[in-house]
Amino acid sequence: MSRLKENFFYSRVFLSEFIILGLILFLFAILLSDSLLENLLLLSLIIIGLIYFVDSVGAKRKEQIRIIQKAFDDIKNNVLASPDEISLGKQLFELEADIKSMFLKTQTDIANLKKLEQVRTEFLGNVSHELRTPIFAIQGFLETLLGGAVDDPKVNRNFVAKAYSHTNNLNNLLHDLIDISMIESGQMRMSFRYFNVQEFLIPIVNDFKPAAAEKNIELILYNIKSKLELFGDKTRIKQVVTNLISNAIKYTERGKVEILVLEEGKFGRILVRDTGLGIADKDISRIFERFYRVDKDRSRAVGGTGLGLAIVKHILEAHNTKMEVKSEPGKGSEFSFLLKK
């Protein structure tokens, strides 16, 4: 009896259809016969038939709901390894396809969240490590100075200068971290406009003249068509070019750093070329990762944070363009990107 009650409960969504069917059958019965006894008999038959009908519809519906619930429970309890393990039978094949794709999406979402979590943990670890290095160095120099070196004219200025240089590293790191967090939180708003490339590049290159001269490196900005305009966020593109020229000078011991603008159809290519250390093939794809440096000590010694090219990559992505790198160890590197004319 309780099974019947349960099946009735499951078929309740079809209540109005059952009532209409019963009424239609009963009307037919009245039309076919005038005898009250026959009508009562037919009515009883119709009621019995309907009970059977409602019971079997309810049973089927109950079974289908059970199968669907099991599929959801399996997904919820993480017992499925692959979507192929989900099977709802022939009659529910459309729903089965939907549940399978939902399962796949959930799986990829979870995998992405886990990856993100891991990236965050790694990032935090890297940041702490990067902070520790200059802070330890500064502490070391200050301790030595306090321990008596402050009165030793042979070393005191040198130690203060070294501590100061590490505060510069800290400052660079802080700026790059602010940029990274702005990019991550979507706060780095771009403002795209046409800008004159010649007027844009001349002051940037001039700012680097002292740094290049100090290393005896020739810094050359080749002639640019005076009317040439490119489309982009001038402030952010300045950050990109500044980073490229700064890296070119940092990682070049002798020779030259050249800046060129080439016209390529509807685009203009800004190119920074150096005759420096170069980068091995295996490292080229990795230098855009946060904190990846080919030579950590060298990068730190020249005030590098390992974040510059990661920021550059994001900025260029926001411009729908990307950095192209050609490099040969020992010969030099060439970094360039296209912008719309």
Ligand code: ADP
């Ligand atoms: P960093 O602050 O260390 O310079 P970047 O993200 O700007 O960080 O660059 C990542 C790494 O790529 C550098 O540490 C360096 O090893 C390598 N690199 C970048 N530019 C050059 C270049 N012009 N020549 C040789 N190596 C370079």
